[in-house]
Amino acid sequence: MYSKLDPLLHSQLRLAIISLLINIGEAEFVYIREKTNATGGNLSVQIDKLSNAGYITVHKSFKGKKPQTLCKITRKGIAAFEKYVNDLKGYIDID
Amino acid sequence: MYSKLDPLLHSQLRLAIISLLINIGEAEFVYIREKTNATGGNLSVQIDKLSNAGYITVHKSFKGKKPQTLCKITRKGIAAFEKYVNDLKGYIDID
DNA sequence: TTTATTTGGTTTATATTATAAACATGTTTA
DNA sequence: TAAACATGTTTATAATATAAACCAAATAAA
Numbered sequence: 023m024y025s026k027l028d029p030l031l032h033s034q035l036r037l038a039i040i041s042l043l044i045n046i047g048e049a050e051f052v053y054i055r056e057k058t059n060a061t062g063g064n065l066s067v068q069i070d071k072l073s074n075a076g077y078i079t080v081h082k083s084f085k086g087k088k089p090q091t092l093c094k095i096t097r098k099g100i101a102a103f104e105k106y107v108n109d110l111k112g113y114i115d116i117d
Numbered sequence: 118m119y120s121k122l123d124p125l126l127h128s129q130l131r132l133a134i135i136s137l138l139i140n141i142g143e144a145e146f147v148y149i150r151e152k153t154n155a156t157g158g159n160l161s162v163q164i165d166k167l168s169n170a171g172y173i174t175v176h177k178s179f180k181g182k183k184p185q186t187l188c189k190i191t192r193k194g195i196a197a198f199e200k201y202v203n204d205l206k207g208y209i210d211i212d
Numbered sequence: 213t214t215t216a217t218t219t220g221g222t223t224t225a226t227a228t229t230a231t232a233a234a235c236a237t238g239t240t241t242a
Numbered sequence: 243t244a245a246a247c248a249t250g251t252t253t254a255t256a257a258t259a260t261a262a263a264c265c266a267a268a269t270a271a272a
Binding site: 023024026027032034037038041057058059107110113114 | 118119121122127129132133136152153154202205208209
């Protein structure tokens with residue numbers, strides 16, 4: 023009960039990013055920004071953190087002439103999310 | 118989906134405090150400190166915040182000669198917790 | 213064509229939060 | 243009576259989240 027919650031996931035925006043990627047596997051920067059209603063700056067920072075932690079991978083390329091940042095969830099990211107959800111149950115399951 | 122999470126509850130320690138109080142209705146400072154493994158200082162600060170928000174009430178008295186701080190959940194606190202849990206489901210329910 | 217706007221981000225600055233360390237006020241114990 | 247303990251609070255610092263400002267390139271408007 024009340025186990026430590028992964029601080030990387032216990033953040034509204036980072037949790038939303040991972041949740042989104044868990045569901046759809048991979049997504050572009052702009053798509054994530056729209057779905058999460060985050061500002062670009064905030065999103066950029068949080069994607070960096072998730073990437074540095076190995077929870078996602080980031081591939082930068084060009085789509086036509088526009089830069090494109092594609093984010094993909096990793097196995098490590100999936101495992102971390104599952105653990106986080108499980109730990110959270112110790113807080114929110116009431117009986 | 119991805120609704121704003123109440124910042125007052127989206128904090129590991131404050132969530133643990135509220136979760137504890139939801140389950141047992143009221144508890145003493147020392148008891149909460151033990152159950153949550155928080156430092157006294159941190160706990161003191163977070164109890165203040167929850168109290169200022171009207172999520173809990175705090176009654177100070179003496180148990181014998183020792184000061185005693187009793188925390189009680191309020192209806193507002195219960196409602197906030199329930200909303201938080203519900204909002205969180207938008208993040209962690211995978212389908 | 214040159215000015216303004218948009219797109220896709222990054223960097224930097226600021227506000228908020230969490231946390232620990234130090235302190236205050238007594239009480240108990242050696 | 244001095245040292246250690248209990249119950250907190252206050253204050254200082256570190257970490258985090260977030261927004262604002264910025265950059266570079268492309269496109270649209272004048």
